[in-house]
Amino acid sequence: MEKILEVNDLELSFHTFAGEVKAIRGVNFDLKKGETLAIVGESGSGKSVTTKAIMRLLPESSSEFKNGQILFNGKDLTKLSDKEMQKIRGKDISMIFQDPMTSLNPTMTIGNQIMEPILKHQKVSKTEARKVAVDLLRLVGMPKPEARIKQYPHQFSGGQRQRIVIAIALACNPQILIADEPTTALDVTIQAQILELMKDLQKKIDTSIIFITHDLGVVANVADRVAVMYGGKIVEIGTVDEIFYNPQHPYTWGLLSSMPSLDTAEAKLYAIPGTPPDLLYPPKGDAFALRSDYALKIDLEEAPPFFKVSDTHSAATWLLHPDAPEVEPPLAIVERMKKFPGSRYYEGTEGGTY
Amino acid sequence: MAEKLLEIKNLKQYFNQGKPNEVRAVDDISFDIYKGETLGLVGESGCGKSTTGRTIIRLYDATDGQVIYDGINVHDKKSKNDLKTFNRKMQMIFQDPYASLNPRMKVLDIIAEGLDIHGLVKNSKERKERVVELLETVGLNREHADRYAHEFSGGQRQRLGIARALAVNPEFIIADEPISALDVSIQAQVVNLLKELQEEKGLTYLFIAHDLSMVKYISDRIGVMYFGKLVELAPAEDLYNNPMHPYTQSLLSAIPLPDPNYERTRVRKSYDPASHNYQDGEEIAMREVTPGHFVYCSEKEFATLQAISN
Numbered sequence: 321m322e323k324i325l326e327v328n329d330l331e332l333s334f335h336t337f338a339g340e341v342k343a344i345r346g347v348n349f350d351l352k353k354g355e356t357l358a359i360v361g362e363s364g365s366g367k368s369v370t371t372k373a374i375m376r377l378l379p380e381s382s383s384e385f386k387n388g389q390i391l392f393n394g395k396d397l398t399k400l401s402d403k404e405m406q407k408i409r410g411k412d413i414s415m416i417f418q419d420p421m422t423s424l425n426p427t428m429t430i431g432n433q434i435m436e437p438i439l440k441h442q443k444v445s446k447t448e449a450r451k452v453a454v455d456l457l458r459l460v461g462m463p464k465p466e467a468r469i470k471q472y473p474h475q476f477s478g479g480q481r482q483r484i485v486i487a488i489a490l491a492c493n494p495q496i497l498i499a500d501e502p503t504t505a506l507d508v509t510i511q512a513q514i515l516e517l518m519k520d521l522q523k524k525i526d527t528s529i530i531f532i533t534h535d536l537g538v539v540a541n542v543a544d545r546v547a548v549m550y551g552g553k554i555v556e557i558g559t560v561d562e563i564f565y566n567p568q569h570p571y572t573w574g575l576l577s578s579m580p581s582l583d584t585a586e587a588k589l590y591a592i593p594g595t596p597p598d599l600l601y602p603p604k605g606d607a608f609a610l611r612s613d614y615a616l617k618i619d620l621e622e623a624p625p626f627f628k629v630s631d632t633h634s635a636a637t638w639l640l641h642p643d644a645p646e647v648e649p650p651l652a653i654v655e656r657m658k659k660f661p662g663s664r665y666y667e668g669t670e671g672g673t674y
Numbered sequence: 675m676a677e678k679l680l681e682i683k684n685l686k687q688y689f690n691q692g693k694p695n696e697v698r699a700v701d702d703i704s705f706d707i708y709k710g711e712t713l714g715l716v717g718e719s720g721c722g723k724s725t726t727g728r729t730i731i732r733l734y735d736a737t738d739g740q741v742i743y744d745g746i747n748v749h750d751k752k753s754k755n756d757l758k759t760f761n762r763k764m765q766m767i768f769q770d771p772y773a774s775l776n777p778r779m780k781v782l783d784i785i786a787e788g789l790d791i792h793g794l795v796k797n798s799k800e801r802k803e804r805v806v807e808l809l810e811t812v813g814l815n816r817e818h819a820d821r822y823a824h825e826f827s828g829g830q831r832q833r834l835g836i837a838r839a840l841a842v843n844p845e846f847i848i849a850d851e852p853i854s855a856l857d858v859s860i861q862a863q864v865v866n867l868l869k870e871l872q873e874e875k876g877l878t879y880l881f882i883a884h885d886l887s888m889v890k891y892i893s894d895r896i897g898v899m900y901f902g903k904l905v906e907l908a909p910a911e912d913l914y915n916n917p918m919h920p921y922t923q924s925l926l927s928a929i930p931l932p933d934p935n936y937e938r939t940r941v942r943k944s945y946d947p948a949s950h951n952y953q954d955g956e957e958i959a960m961r962e963v964t965p966g967h968f969v970y971c972s973e974k975e976f977a978t979l980q981a982i983s984n
């Protein structure tokens with residue numbers, strides 16, 4: 321599949337009173353045309369900063385771009401002037417945030433807000449733009465769009481506002497849509513509707529989506545591929561099946577084990593002990609080592625490189641080094657691996673349901 | 675059957691009663707809470723979960739109905755002393771650990787607030803010792819006592835909220851979405867802590883949540899609310915395996931699980947309140963379909979549900 325975005329060796333810091341916060345410490349991934357890549361990881365792991373860097377939305381005064389490339393259709397976004405970037409933002413790449421109220425202007429009708437990017441980026445008349453706005457609202461499932469474009473954000477429910485934000489983001493048929501926790505503030509039934517809507521729209525306009533969330537259920541629902549972030553780095557990346565049924569990094573193990581499973585009545589939930597690393601003083605080796613039951617001596621000394629598990633799956637853990645001892649993953653993970661052809665715990669016959 | 679700690683009878687909480695903007699936030703609900711159990715309360719935002727909790731603990735006066743705690747109606751007129759005793763027995767933990775702790779107060783004073791109000795410590799040395807003990811109970815330590823709430827992470831603040839609730843040795847804790855604002859791995863830590871404390875101290879919980887995966891894990895029984903009404907109440911396992919009210923079925927079918935294979939085949943059901951086709955004069959009420967499994971339904975629906983269940 322065609323790559324639409326490539327992030328190479330991205331390193332980024334914030335300068336604060338306390339010192340340099342090394343928020344992104346070498347991030348690599350690509351995004352293919354029409355796919356959904358989910359980024360998961362606990363708060364502070366660098367999910368939002370990574371995507372804000374792509375959009376060039378970080379505060380200029382306190383953030384420092386240290387290294388890397390962000391190639392959009394082969395063009396390095398880090399090298400563009402602000403003016404050139406403005407032409408891309410909201411047109412080729414657009415973004416939706418967790419709280420729709422922060423991205424909507426309370427004093428402007430929603431019709432005008434949807435028309436704004438259309439008028440800015442496309443050579444169309446106001447009448448035409450209004451027509452597009454109505455069509456977009458209908459597309460995102462808003463009843464009576466002709467009447468409702470004249471209303472203000474406070475006249476809509478939370479779920480409806482998120483639909484409006486999606487309509488704005490889609491106004492110029494973006495090639496990439498970045499969604500940062502778009503359903504976290506919503507109820508499950510509304511969330512389900514929004515997720516269905518996004519998948520539906522993706523099919524229609526063939527957008528690529530970067531979907532940030534900490535909800536692993538949502539990830540399993542929307543993602544084609546998943547990147548797991550920890551302490552400013554991606555620690556594992558693979559297809560959604562590879563990450564959920566054949567995870568390799570101990571952090572991914574911990575994340576997946578801390579969700580209660582449906583059918584077991586565990587006495588106690590697995591909880592990853594300790595706290596995330598302080599990025600003012602990032603640890604030398606594997607940032608997760610101090611919280612991991614599986615840490616090797618080398619984890620404290622040297623950061624692990626990526627080891628390839630398959631053509632689509634790699635993980636940055638020394639456990640995958642040929643000389644590493646073979647370890648037994650947590651029980652809940654072994655249960656998952658039993659379902660995955662190619663894992664050493666696989667219990668089915670090849671060519672079964674997969 | 676276990677002993678009842680609370681009986682909630684025909685509880686109503688109407689805001690702006692009689693005015694055009696009247697909201698029937700809690701509309702005639704009845705249920706019991708047993709000693710030592712965790713009763714989960716779920717439903718979409720605005721359905722009345724928090725109002726139910728707040729009315730039980732008397733943050734609001736009930737519009738109508740009774741809350742009977744250990745045989746005594748909480749909402750009756752009472753002496754100051756009796757009220758104080760109730761306040762000590764029932765405590766609340768809130769969703770937003772940021773908003774519910776005063777950032778300019780020291781942890782020591784935040785946690786000791788209840789101790790001071792109820793005169794549970796004699797001097798400042800005893801006060802400090804009790805606070806340290808509470809901090810250790812929730813997995814924090816002595817050094818934390820002199821810090822300010824804003825210096826703590828979300829999960830730590832929720833631990834502070836729990837320590838503050840525990841300070842007065844309550845019997846019953848209402849936890850209103852205590853983990854909704856936390857990361858998955860931190861949620862697991864807090865849920866484990868709540869479970870441990872329950873075992874140690876024999877606490878009873880009303881656990882309010884809109885995230886349904888953890889609720890099943892922590893609850894013995896679960897109640898489902900819809901627009902101010904309780905529409906289903908059943909043992910946790912039973913509710914998930916055999917939801918009977920169409921709203922519960924819809925709610926459960928909307929939850930995404932961390933299992934891509936399941937997600938590929940999950941079919942979402944939507945709920946249309948009109949689908950009941952209730953006739954004028956039909957009595958809709960909580961009826962016990964199978965032992966301990968209550969559904970808000972008509973006599974006719976009840977007959978159908980019973981036929982299916984047997």
Ligand SMILES: Nc1ncnc2c1ncn2[C@@H]1O[C@H](COP(=O)(O)OP(=O)(O)O)[C@@H](O)[C@H]1O
Pocket residue numbers: 334335336341343361362363364365366367368369370379382599
């Ligand atoms: N404007 C900022 N100034 C200083 N530090 C920041 C700023 N924005 C983010 N950070 C830090 O960068 C790290 C990554 O943050 P973020 O990408 O927002 O995490 P998340 O994965 O929760 O989205 C965190 O340690 C955060 O504190």
Ligand SMILES: Nc1ncnc2c1ncn2[C@@H]1O[C@H](COP(=O)(O)OP(=O)(O)O)[C@@H](O)[C@H]1O
Pocket residue numbers: 689690697698699717718719720721722723724725726
């Ligand atoms: N103090 C109040 N005054 C008026 N209406 C209120 C008040 N508190 C809650 N409500 C309304 O009561 C209903 C139930 O709210 P709430 O109990 O907070 O729901 P939940 O906790 O299930 O999200 C909502 O419609 C809400 O807007």
Ligand SMILES: [Mg+2]
Pocket residue numbers: 367368369500
């Ligand atoms: Mg973020």
Ligand SMILES: [Mg+2]
Pocket residue numbers: 723724725
């Ligand atoms: Mg609430």
